[in-house]
Amino acid sequence: MRVLVGDIGGTNCRLALYEGDHLVAAFKEPSADHPTLWPFIAAFVAQVGAPDVACFGVAGPVIDGRSRLTNLGWTLDAADLQARLGAPVRLINDFHAQALAMPRLGPGDFEALDALPPALDRPIAVLGAGTGLGEAFVVPHRGQWIAVPGEGAHARFAPRCEREIELLRHLSKVFGGHVSVERVVSGPGLINVYSHLNAGHPPHPDMAEEDSAAVITREALRDGCPVCVETMQIFVAAYADEAASLALKCKAGQVFLTGGISPRILPLLRRDFRRHFEDKGRYRSFLEDVPVRVVTHPDPGLLGARYGAREMVEMGP
Secondary structure, three states, X not given: OEEEEXXXXXXXXXXXXXXXXXXXXXXXXXXXXXXXXXXXXXXXHHHHOOOOEXXXXXOOOEEOOEEEOOOXXXXXXXXXXXXXXXXXXXXXXXXXXXXXXXXXXXXXXXXXXXXXXXXXXXXXXXXXXXXXXXXXXXXXXXXXXXXXXXXXXHOEOOOOOHHHHHHHHHHHHHHOOOOEHHHOOOHHHHHHHHHHHOOOOOOOHHHHOXXXXXXXXXXXXOOOXXXXXXXXXXXXXXXXXXXXXXXXXXXXXXXXXXXXXXXXXXXXXXXXXXXXXXXXXXXXXXXXXXXXXEEOOOOHHHHHHHHHHXXXXXXXX
């Protein structure tokens, strides 16, 4: 069976075609290159041939086969894509796909932030920072894994100290009241935090030529620009706090950090993440036993979409 899968995010559109477990071809282009998904699919299929079935993980909530991508503005419809492609199509949230991938990762697909053993009879919490912040969890049930996607990143950012309270006040003015966790824990979130801390001063000179979030990350890793260092300190603390909140809400037996940012800042996560992750008052002792892993697999979204396609085939029409 020929299976077309996709990981469709705010920054990149990734497609791959498989025959069984064999990768036939893969494709990656900036999402902004086209006004919607179909031109990417049409160009790819024209090169590799039509699939028998397709599953796309998309960066937005999926309701009744439709989704509006949160940070891209595309509106996708599974029925429309199916009619164009001539094969059954399933849309799932991108972190639905990520969640399906997590139990299938091997030891070489992640880096551990601790030496704790996972509790395999409990859910796996999954969250990842990139263009946005995605969240989901996957639950073991009768020898299988059931993914539960969510939109937790759009719940309210909860500051924990005076520095974060000042940040919240600033972002409330910028965004008109509600400030989600994603406004802090994401690539654009890094820029939001930096802009607040650097107010009244010229930005780092490299930002004139390079992506601002990339400059912040690089400078923080080499302990360069003090504002970039402080920005990343706030980012890691908020990331860890949100991971702990998700772990508590689903009583997780382990936590996986995915997304484009996590593996790039691994040294900073190793240094500070667990300290903030465990800072949950009466539930510190629970979180002290929950392992945290940073995903280094190159395409967990595509891996999860393959299992999403498999579920669709098994469920039938």
